[in-house]
Amino acid sequence: MGYSDYTGEFKYSVDTKHRVNIPSRYRKIMTEENVSEVVISKGFDSNHIDVYPLPKWITLRDKITASMQLVNRTHRNFLRQFTQNANHCTLDSQGRIMLTPKLMELAGIKDNGNVMIIGMIDFMEIWDPDELEKHQENTPLTDSDFEKLEQLPLI
Amino acid sequence: MGYSDYTGEFKYSVDTKHRVNIPSRYRKIMTEENVSEVVISKGFDSNHIDVYPLPKWITLRDKITASMQLVNRTHRNFLRQFTQNANHCTLDSQGRIMLTPKLMELAGIKDNGNVMIIGMIDFMEIWDPDELEKHQENTPLTDSDFEKLEQLPLI
DNA sequence: GGTTTTAACCCATAATTACCCACAAATCTA
């Protein structure tokens, strides 16, 4: 991992086969880092899809399983939700991934519609455009966010 | 980074392909520092574009992501807004960068219009000329601003 | 076991972007 820097926002179509393009810059980063496989999963909170390049998935998985106590009910529930909707997939020769019906449903992504892909530095998110807009409207950056920023040394 | 010293104010045109020239002195600094890539992003507060030479972007990104937890909803929301409008771009052979439609829209920069580029020591800002003038008129530095500044170490 | 469904692979094309060359204006140099 290390130096991946997925940033920006891209709009792509979802075709009838549920294929979604991955931004070409992201693909370049992945080939540089010898990654041809990603894990797509339900986003932690809300209605979108997370896309983890395999190495990122592995570290995430390890962090979670390391601190996990199997006897703890909440932990078990979290683990179940975490893995349940996680699907490995490889890019096709045009650089696309195929979404599963379940994840599309969860994210409100419509067949033959569009998606927004957002870079989150070391992974990506896939959103239905309407859901994203709704979410942004509901979570604007507040003054207190910026106050927190100011507390960081030297930004 | 270290010694970059972007200063001054420049006026350039935006052509039909959304290309904007980078001041030649800035380009010289960048080649000296082996930087051929920048990240353009929505400015923190207002309606302009920030241009970070890649090393500056990396340090900024690292400071912001250092204290982030992926399982924290607020953190994720903040990270998303931070990266969403950040686009990597490389200078073309004439030393220009290409603005994205979204950032132009956010900054009020008109197709085929002009921009002002302002040096901010280790990064740059791109403004629509009218927006800049308006902003300057509305936000003169007051005495109380300077009092706050005085509380900062070593200015 | 045969049929239907599903997914991988390949090819085609339109749109977009990167790359290259050109030229006028400004700046530098001798």
Added chain:
DNA sequence: TAGATTTGTGGGTAATTATGGGTTAAAACC
């Protein structure tokens, strides 16, 4: 001041990218 160089700007062309569809191979399903 005159010539040479650099700088800002525009446009054409080749390459890349996004997207669609057809075909074969592999599952899944009676």
